[in-house]
Amino acid sequence: MLKVSVTSTSSVQSPQGFAKNSTYGLDQRSFFVFWPSPASIGKSRSSIQCSVQFRPCIDIHKGKVKQIVGSTLQDLKGDGSNPVTNFESDKSAADFANLYKEDGLTGGHVIMLGADPLSKAAALEALHAYPGGLQVGGGINSDNCLSYIEEGASHVIVTSYVFSNGQMDRERLKDLVRIVGKQRLILDLSCRKKEGAYAVVTDRWQKFSDVTLNAEVLQFLANFADEFLVHGVDVEGKKLGIDEELVALLGKHSPIPVTYAGGVTEMADLERIKMAGLGRVDVTVGSALDIFGGNLAYKDVVAWHAQQNASMV
Numbered sequence: 001m002l003k004v005s006v007t008s009t010s011s012v013q014s015p016q017g018f019a020k021n022s023t024y025g026l027d028q029r030s031f032f033v034f035w036p037s038p039a040s041i042g043k044s045r046s047s048i049q050c051s052v053q054f055r056p057c058i059d060i061h062k063g064k065v066k067q068i069v070g071s072t073l074q075d076l077k078g079d080g081s082n083p084v085t086n087f088e089s090d091k092s093a094a095d096f097a098n099l100y101k102e103d104g105l106t107g108g109h110v111i112m113l114g115a116d117p118l119s120k121a122a123a124l125e126a127l128h129a130y131p132g133g134l135q136v137g138g139g140i141n142s143d144n145c146l147s148y149i150e151e152g153a154s155h156v157i158v159t160s161y162v163f164s165n166g167q168m169d170r171e172r173l174k175d176l177v178r179i180v181g182k183q184r185l186i187l188d189l190s191c192r193k194k195e196g197a198y199a200v201v202t203d204r205w206q207k208f209s210d211v212t213l214n215a216e217v218l219q220f221l222a223n224f225a226d227e228f229l230v231h232g233v234d235v236e237g238k239k240l241g242i243d244e245e246l247v248a249l250l251g252k253h254s255p256i257p258v259t260y261a262g263g264v265t266e267m268a269d270l271e272r273i274k275m276a277g278l279g280r281v282d283v284t285v286g287s288a289l290d291i292f293g294g295n296l297a298y299k300d301v302v303a304w305h306a307q308q309n310a311s312m313v
Contacts, residue, residue, distance in 0.1 A: 051312045052274045053282040054305035055259045056100045056108035058093050058126055058134070063118025065089040065096060067287040087293035093122040096291075097129035103302050105133075107259070109157060109186075109229060109284070112138030113204075127152035135186055137229075142175040149180055156180060157229055159188035160202040163209045173224055183226050189213060190231035191246070198246055205233045213246075215253040222256045232262030236286075242269050244276045251277030264288050266296060270304055 059066055067087040089096075093110065100108050110126050112119040115138070123136055128151065136148045137157025145156045162173050176185055190205060191198040197212040211217060213230075221228070230250060232243035242263040250258045260273060261284035273283045285301055288294040 051308045052270075052277070052279055053107065053308065054105065054270075054301055055282050055284045056096075056105050057261070057284050057286055058096045058108065058110045058123075059113055059286065060093055060111065060119045060122045060138075061085075061113040062116060063122045065091060065093050065122075066113070067292045068113060086287040089292070093126040094129040097126040097134060099291075101130040101133055105302070105305070107135065107154070107227075107282070108133070109135045109137060109259075110153075111157070112136070115139045124151050135229075137186070137188060142172065142179055145176060145180050149184055155184050155186045155226060157186040157188050159190065159200075162187065163200055163202045163211060166202075166207065166209050168209070168211055177224050182224055185225050186227045186229055187221055187225040188229045188231075189221070190229070190233055190236075192233045198249065201233055205231075213249060218250075218253045219255060222254070225256065227256055228254060228258040230258060230260055232260065235263035236261060241265060242272055242276075244272060247273050247276040247281055248278075251280045254280070257282065259284055261286065264296070267300060267304065270301070274308075 059068065061068060066085055066089070068085050097110075110123050112123050119138070123138070127134055127136060127148070131152035132154050134153060135155040135157055136153040137159070140148065140156045140158045141161045145158075148156050156176075158176060162169055162176070164172065189200050191213055192201050192205070192208070193199075194208055194212075197214070200209045200211045200213065201207060202209055218228070228250070230246070232246050235241065235243050240263050242260075246262075247260050250260060258280070259282040260277070264270065264273075264283065264285045265288050270283060270285075273281055285296065286292060288296040289298045289301065290296060291298045
């Protein structure tokens with residue numbers, strides 16, 4: 001994936017249109033980061049070869065590995081509502097972690113679709129089975145983020161904790177970076193279309209934030225994360241095809257590695273992501289895989305992944 005080399009430093013400036021003293025700004029007296037110029041990014045993009053990676057996933061709901069239509073996953077509080085489930089496995093999260101380890105797949109994500117003890121226990125089993133090979137998300141905050149790193153996660157994935165009450169919470173973001181470091185933090189920028197733009201959604205993808213994805217916002221957020229994870233929520237879990245417009249936006253404007261998830265149905269979709277993302281967007285496949293009850297052969301996707309790596313040798 002694309003790595004941008006930065007040779008100068010400066011304090012972070014809020015993206016244009018963000019109020020100077022709003023939650024998008026940072027206290028310049030206490031927090032400094034690397035900030036690439038557009039010219040240096042363009043130069044880096046043109047001079048660095050990239051390959052697309054397949055990033056595996058383990059989604060856990062109530063302790064079970066499942067594939068769920070994420071947009072139907074409400075914040076369950078005993079109201080009797082149920083998410084639409086595409087698949088529930090009789091194998092454990094650790095079984096899938098071992099499979100990914102055996103196939104040499106790194107950078108996969110374990111997502112706890114709920115804060116219940118069974119889901120946390122299953123996630124920890126997966127991390128223990130493949131230490132350093134998996135990222136973890138779901139209910140991550142400044143109090144527990146380091147514990148997951150200590151349990152074997154390579155990174156922690158955060159959305160709702162940072163994008164709180166529809167806005168970006170700069171203090172929480174700074175705390176996460178201070179505790180686990182930029183190099184271990186992934187921002188989940190999963191989004192839905194709203195008024196022609198892609199708005200980050202939080203709280204189990206039910207609430208729109210006021211943060212929309214564009215070049216300036218991605219540049220700003222890249223100062224605080226090692227990678228981005230982006231689900232195309234409008235197509236995720238529905239096997240309706242990928243959101244090429246979103247993939248293209250990520251490939252063109254993300255200065256750090258980014259993984260796209262949502263809508264992959266067939267092998268051709270992997271090539272579409274490769275082309276639309278300019279070879280700079282990694283891909284997750286969930287419900288479509290035969291290991292999750294779909295028709296797309298997992299072994300074929302792993303072979304495709306190996307072919308991408310081989311092309312870089």
